[in-house]
Amino acid sequence: MKYYDKLVFELSREGRTGYSLPANPYPAAPEVPSALRRGVPLRLPEVSEPDVVRHYTNLSQMNFGVDTGFYPLGSCTMKYNPKINEEMAGLAGFAGLHPLMHAGLTKGANKVYQEMNKALAAITGMYTFTFDPCAGAHGELTGLMIMRQYHMNRGDFKRAKVIVPDSAHGTNPASAAVCGLEVVEVKSLENGRIDVEALKPLLTDEVAGIMMTNPNTLGLFETEIKTIAQLVHGIGGLLYYDGANMNPLMGMVRPGDMGFDIMHLNLHKTFSTPHGGGGPGSGPVGVSQRLEDCIPDLRVSGFHGNFGVILRAYAYILSLGRQHLRKVGQYSVLSANYIKECLKDLYKLPIEGVCKHEFVFDGLINDGAHDDVPGATTLDVAKRLLDYGFHAPTIYFPLLFHQALMIEPTETESKETIDAFIDAMRKIAAEAARDPEILHGAPHNTPISRPDETTAARNPILKYQEN
Amino acid sequence: MAELPYLPHTESDIRAMLDRIGVQKLEDLYSDVPSEFLKKGAYALPDALSEQEIRDYFASLEAMNARLKVFVGAGAYDHYTPAVIPYLCSRSEFLTAYTPYQCEISQGTLRYIFEYQSMICELTGMDVSNASMYDGPTAAAEAMKMAIACTRKKTRVLLSKGLLPHVIKVVETYAKFHGVEIGYVPVMEGQTCINCLKAELAKDDVAGVIVPSVNRYGIIEDHSGFADAVHERKAVLIEYCDPSALAVVKTPGEWDADIAVGDGQSLGLPLCYGGPYVGFMAVKKEHMRKMPGRIVGQTVDKEGRRAFVLTLQAREQHIKREKATSNICSNESLMALWVTIYLSLMGPEGLREVNRLSSDGAHYLYGELLKTGQFEEVFPGKPFLKEFVLKPKQFPGRMQKRLEEAGFFAALDTEEGYVSFCVTEKRTKAEIDRLVQVIKEG
Numbered sequence: 013m014k015y016y017d018k019l020v021f022e023l024s025r026e027g028r029t030g031y032s033l034p035a036n037p038y039p040a041a042p043e044v045p046s047a048l049r050r051g052v053p054l055r056l057p058e059v060s061e062p063d064v065v066r067h068y069t070n071l072s073q074m075n076f077g078v079d080t081g082f083y084p085l086g087s088c089t090m091k092y093n094p095k096i097n098e099e100m101a102g103l104a105g106f107a108g109l110h111p112l113m114h115a116g117l118t119k120g121a122n123k124v125y126q127e128m129n130k131a132l133a134a135i136t137g138m139y140t141f142t143f144d145p146c147a148g149a150h151g152e153l154t155g156l157m158i159m160r161q162y163h164m165n166r167g168d169f170k171r172a173k174v175i176v177p178d179s180a181h182g183t184n185p186a187s188a189a190v191c192g193l194e195v196v197e198v199k200s201l202e203n204g205r206i207d208v209e210a211l212k213p214l215l216t217d218e219v220a221g222i223m224m225t226n227p228n229t230l231g232l233f234e235t236e237i238k239t240i241a242q243l244v245h246g247i248g249g250l251l252y253y254d255g256a257n258m259n260p261l262m263g264m265v266r267p268g269d270m271g272f273d274i275m276h277l278n279l280h281k282t283f284s285t286p287h288g289g290g291g292p293g294s295g296p297v298g299v300s301q302r303l304e305d306c307i308p309d310l311r312v313s314g315f316h317g318n319f320g321v322i323l324r325a326y327a328y329i330l331s332l333g334r335q336h337l338r339k340v341g342q343y344s345v346l347s348a349n350y351i352k353e354c355l356k357d358l359y360k361l362p363i364e365g366v367c368k369h370e371f372v373f374d375g376l377i378n379d380g381a382h383d384d385v386p387g388a389t390t391l392d393v394a395k396r397l398l399d400y401g402f403h404a405p406t407i408y409f410p411l412l413f414h415q416a417l418m419i420e421p422t423e424t425e426s427k428e429t430i431d432a433f434i435d436a437m438r439k440i441a442a443e444a445a446r447d448p449e450i451l452h453g454a455p456h457n458t459p460i461s462r463p464d465e466t467t468a469a470r471n472p473i474l475k476y477q478e479n
Numbered sequence: 480m481a482e483l484p485y486l487p488h489t490e491s492d493i494r495a496m497l498d499r500i501g502v503q504k505l506e507d508l509y510s511d512v513p514s515e516f517l518k519k520g521a522y523a524l525p526d527a528l529s530e531q532e533i534r535d536y537f538a539s540l541e542a543m544n545a546r547l548k549v550f551v552g553a554g555a556y557d558h559y560t561p562a563v564i565p566y567l568c569s570r571s572e573f574l575t576a577y578t579p580y581q582c583e584i585s586q587g588t589l590r591y592i593f594e595y596q597s598m599i600c601e602l603t604g605m606d607v608s609n610a611s612m613y614d615g616p617t618a619a620a621e622a623m624k625m626a627i628a629c630t631r632k633k634t635r636v637l638l639s640k641g642l643l644p645h646v647i648k649v650v651e652t653y654a655k656f657h658g659v660e661i662g663y664v665p666v667m668e669g670q671t672c673i674n675c676l677k678a679e680l681a682k683d684d685v686a687g688v689i690v691p692s693v694n695r696y697g698i699i700e701d702h703s704g705f706a707d708a709v710h711e712r713k714a715v716l717i718e719y720c721d722p723s724a725l726a727v728v729k730t731p732g733e734w735d736a737d738i739a740v741g742d743g744q745s746l747g748l749p750l751c752y753g754g755p756y757v758g759f760m761a762v763k764k765e766h767m768r769k770m771p772g773r774i775v776g777q778t779v780d781k782e783g784r785r786a787f788v789l790t791l792q793a794r795e796q797h798i799k800r801e802k803a804t805s806n807i808c809s810n811e812s813l814m815a816l817w818v819t820i821y822l823s824l825m826g827p828e829g830l831r832e833v834n835r836l837s838s839d840g841a842h843y844l845y846g847e848l849l850k851t852g853q854f855e856e857v858f859p860g861k862p863f864l865k866e867f868v869l870k871p872k873q874f875p876g877r878m879q880k881r882l883e884e885a886g887f888f889a890a891l892d893t894e895e896g897y898v899s900f901c902v903t904e905k906r907t908k909a910e911i912d913r914l915v916q917v918i919k920e921g
Contacts, residue, residue: 013584017785020594020823030824031561033832037908041835041842045862048699048729054827055601061563064823068567068591068816075587077575085577092485093575096530102565105541110549110557110888111753117883120543121752134523146613146754147809149796157656186796186806190624192658195801233511264509265516280809284485288813289588290578290610290773292755311648314554314616314742315753323537330536333527336483342505343488349508350496366502366511395583404581409797426487427496458583463786468778472767472790474607475597 015459016070021476023067024057030064074459075289076403082429084351086370086406086418087181087229089259089281094331097284097324106323111315121319124326128296131329135337136258137268138275138298142307143317148256151276151295152187152223154312158274158299159221159250160191161306168248171220175244177206179229179410181256193220200412204230204363208239215243221250225257226270227368229410231348231420241271250274250303255295258282259422260345260369263338273300283325294321343423344369347430351421354434358441362413369422375415376441380448388444390415392451395462396443399455400436481529548910550844550889552866552901553695554615554643555753556745558723558833559905564747564820573816578773578809582788588812589787592775595815598822602725603718603739604732605761609772611810612758615719615742616649619689621771621805622717622738622760623650626687627659628769628804629715629737633686635660637679639671641694642719644894650689664688669698669858673705680712687738692720692728697841697866697899698858699728706735715766721745722759722818724864726830731761738762747821748814757814768794771805833904837865840902840911845869847915848900853878857897868897878918885917 043049059067083090101107109118129141145151156174163171174193176184178200185195196214201207205228222244226234234240244251253267253275259282261267267275279285280293287293294317299307332340345368352361352371359373379387394404394417406418421430443450455461493505502508509517528536549557568574572587579585579592592610599608612618623636636654638647640663654661662685664676671690679685688709693699702718709716717738718731723745731739743757762770768791776790796803825833845867848854854869871878875890875898882889887910890898902911 015586015784019590019597020819021597029826029829030563031826031829031832033559033829033836033904034907036836036839038836038839038843041839042862044699044727044864047703048701048862050725050727050729051733052604052730054726054830056598056825056827056830057823058826058828059823061561061824064820065563065567067823068573068820069570071587071590072567072570072572073587074584074590075572075576076581076584077572077577079571079575083577088577090577094485096533098569098574100533100537103537103541105544105546107749107751108546108549109544109752110547110551110750111555112551112553112891113545113547113752113888117545117547117888118752120540123540123543131524146617146811147807149806149808150613150617153806157652160656182795182797182800182803183806183808185801186799186803189801189803190653190806191656235511235513237516238513263522264518265512266518269518270516286574286813287577287809288811289573289576289585289816290812291613291809292811292814293809309652311645311652312617313649313754314614314645314756318754319752320755327533327537330525330528330533331481331483331485331530332524333480334522334524335480335527336486337522337524339483339486339488342508343486343493345508346488346493346496346500346505349500353500366508394581398581398583403577403584424485424487427492455583459586460583460780460784460786461782463582463780463788464778465788465790468776468788468790469793472607472774473777474593474767474774474790475600476594 013074013459016074018067019476020057020059020067023059023063026058028058028060030059030061081401082425082433083403084405084419084421084433085403086420087256089420089422091284091422092424093284093286094328097327100327101320101323124323128322128326132277132296132298136275136298137266139301140304141296141298143296143322144313145295145297146313146318147291147293148276148278148295149183149187151297152183152254153190154297154310155252155274155276156187156191156193157310158303158306159252161309162303163220165306170218173219175214175219175222177224179412180223181229181254184223184254204232205234205236206240208236212243215247217247219247219249221252223252223254225254227257227260230363230372231367231370233368237270256281260341262341264341268300273303279321279325284328285321285324292318292321294318340423347421347425351419351430351434355437358438370418370420372413373417374413376444378445380444385448388448388451390417392454393417393440396440396451396454397436399457402433402436481527483527547886547888550887550900550914551891553891553899554645555750556903557750557905558745558747558903560747560749561824563824564817567820568813568817573813579789586787589775591816591819593777593787595819596775598819599759599761602722603761604730605739606764607767608759608761609770609774611812611815612760612772613811614756614758616646618740618758618760619646619719620650620653622740623654623659623687624657625738625769626715626717629766630686630713633684635662635684636686637662637664637688639664639690641666641671641691642689643695646719669696669861670700677708680708683712685712685714687715687717689717689719692718693724693864696858696868697863698861699863702734723833727834737766743818746818748817755811755814757811757818769804772807772810834864836904837902840906841865841867844900844902844911851915851919853918865903866901868893868899870897878921881917887914889914
């Protein structure tokens with residue numbers, strides 16, 4: 013990657029243009045009255061088309077993507093994004109549909125939604141889905157709205173609490189707060205699972221439900237799920253499933269069968285649609301049959317959700333079919349366990365045993381600390397991995413371990429790629445043991461290195477300013 | 480059954496990995512799952528399709544949709560997309576990248592978000608923009624929450640009835656669960672009524688007011704005196720805008736608004752049946768730390784090179800959990816890139832020209848439709864750009880059907896019994912003349 017230091021504003025020259033529009037055949041409309049007219053200059057860049065193409069191409073070359081290399085990124089399932097899906101989503105007969113066209117004009121789109129609904133219901137064991145949410149956290153919020161609506165429809169207005177495990181994704185408690193729910197945290201046991209004994213006293217008639225992901229964020233299956241479901245249902249509460257960790261269950265286990273009443277899926281994780289540098293995503297929400305009536309009361313996005321993303325995910329599901337679905341779950345789990353076994357002699361594995369699609373190390377066993385040289389941290393390991401051509405794992409999450417390093421390989425990486433990653437992780441551990449300073453200074457081979465984030469937050473520069 | 484080309488595992492790879500783990504077979508990796516939860520039997524899914532079969536199947540789905548010339552806006556506008564945009568946005572370094580948490584290998588994403596923020600500030604006349612929201616309506620809902628967070632002991636947010644219906648519905652849904660009371664400000668003679676607004680504000684429980692810059696009837700609203708009235712009661716003024724129109728109409732900054740929100744879709748995003756679009760939000764500097772979503776800031780790296788990072792993250796869910804300003808995580812980053820490239824290509828003059836072509840076309844259509852004698856004016860003399868409503872003299876169902884048969888999506892019904900039309904630069908004069916002819920032949 014080559015450092016490139018321009019902003020598009022700096023390429024601007026007065027009078028240059030990058031557009032071509034048809035000649036105006038109409039008589040001139042009345043001017044916008046001066047009191048309503050823009051009175052301040054519009055300082056957008058004035059650049060030619062070749063300027064624009066070269067600028068953004070240069071910018072792109074400072075980026076890492078799934079097509080560039082391996083993302084061992086826990087909690088975010090960065091699998092390969094199939095190219096045929098892009099082409100299908102771009103078809104003019106889909107891209108040209110206005111969202112307010114009536115159903116008689118959009119029969120193909122309606123069929124996509126219907127068939128997606130059936131397919132996701134089959135994969136998850138839920139009854140029906142709404143496709144309006146535009147991302148995972150948006151799905152969580154929608155799911156919690158459904159949870160509250162369910163209780164309100166029964167005339168039960170006192171359920172204003174939701175239980176969230178201490179290992180949960182940050183979006184879980186944040187979504188609960190946006191939905192007007194009070195968060196009650198339940199602790200995890202030494203073995204990384206929810207403490208059922210600690211859960212019991214929290215279960216009162218003020219509890220709307222519990223949010224879980226299974227496997228949890230440590231990549232461990234919640235083995236007591238049956239008991240938890242019985243307990244929560246026993247007090248009239250509902251179980252919410254955070255679908256961020258659905259990948260290992262593909263073709264093997266269905267949230268609906270485990271007793272979950274509501275769930276979301278991240279189509280931009282489990283169903284292969286590209287992450288786009290942080291969206292667009294899609295977070296469809298599935299419910300069990302008794303909650304079906306709670307969906308129509310809600311309007312959480314402008315029209316029909318991110319249709320373009322749904323099209324891509326549907327093409328992916330058609331390529332999996334019933335024959336290949338199980339391989340997704342199984343191979344993702346195989347790769348994760350393989351990496352864990354190959355590295356646990358050098359990195360601290362806080363909880364032994366088989367993992368699902370991801371697992372968490374708690375830093376290096378030997379961080380190389382000596383005399384007054386501090387040891388190599390998880391941040392150092394992550395930054396050094398960039399030098400070796402890999403994206404970093406998710407770090408310092410979950411919050412249960414101080415040096416958390418969360419690795420998820422996905423099913424689309426080959427054994428050679430995984431072995432090369434293991435080799436890099438072993439070299440880094442050896443470097444740390446020998447001289448942690450190599451890691452403190454990393455990355456060394458990237459366009460920039462360790463920017464000053466403190467100053468960025470203290471004296472924020474958040475838009476372009478002409479010198 | 481078709482093969483799946485996305486899985487590189489060979490039999491011998493699988494064997495070697497299982498051996499290293501110390502288990503016999505793949506199923507053993509699920510030994511921690513209670514057996515009653517392991518799915519037995521086949522999934523109710525179709526057979527796996529090959530790439531060619533997927534292509535054929537999607538072609539058949541696509542063919543079931545109507546292909547119409549779009550003369551409707553109402554929150555989704557059929558503006559032209561220059562070829563450069565999809566070309567650049569499909570570069571895998573942008574498309575397949577993760578959220579830019581690892582700034583050293585994400586400077587491409589971070590730089591375009593910084594440019595996007597700069598352009599949104601420029602269009603709106605505001606100080607600070609975030610990195611994007613899901614869409615316009617959810618951005619308005621977030622602004623509603625922010626108004627509550629920015630004010631003290633205020634529980635109500637007012638919505639102008641001139642806002643687009645889908646914006647009102649989404650804000651209402653969020654408000655219901657967030658515990659915010661919603662009040663409404665009526666529209667009088669095509670314009671949010673300032674005296675009604677003042678009467679509501681006098682109750683002293685209002686945290687914020689959301690008003691449309693260009694309203695659901697396409698009329699450019701006059702917000703003289705709005706900010707003073709709102710600020711006098713220590714509430715915040717939120718402007719909901721069409722960003723394309725901001726090239727020519729008074730900006731939220733000029734109206735002294737506190738928050739500007741809207742949908743970036745009108746900046747060259749395909750209609751795509753409603754998404755992905757991109758919501759935007761920009762605020763005055765004093766509200767910066769209450770803003771939801773990601774923000775990119777400029778700094779230097781350890782060698783002194785200009786660098787860009789995600790900043791002010793102490794507002795966000797991954798740090799603050801339930802105390803965060805919002806739950807938003809993934810947003811619409813790639814669509815923000817789309818908008819950034821669009822605005823780079825169009826520049827100030829291109830964007831003004833898009834408005835001129837659209838507005839001239841819309842006014843031409845307006846005049847031609849009146850000449851047919853089948854419509855009455857609803858808001859005579861009120862200024863509009865690309866969109867307007869008329870009152871049909873007869874029940875419009877038959878006309879709409881004939882328009883569809885002739886290849887047009889036009890004359891959308893509104894709640895008030897009007898029909899709405901929109902013209903963008905993509906529509907030609909010949910199309911307009913043909914549309915009017917179809918109506919004449921009634």
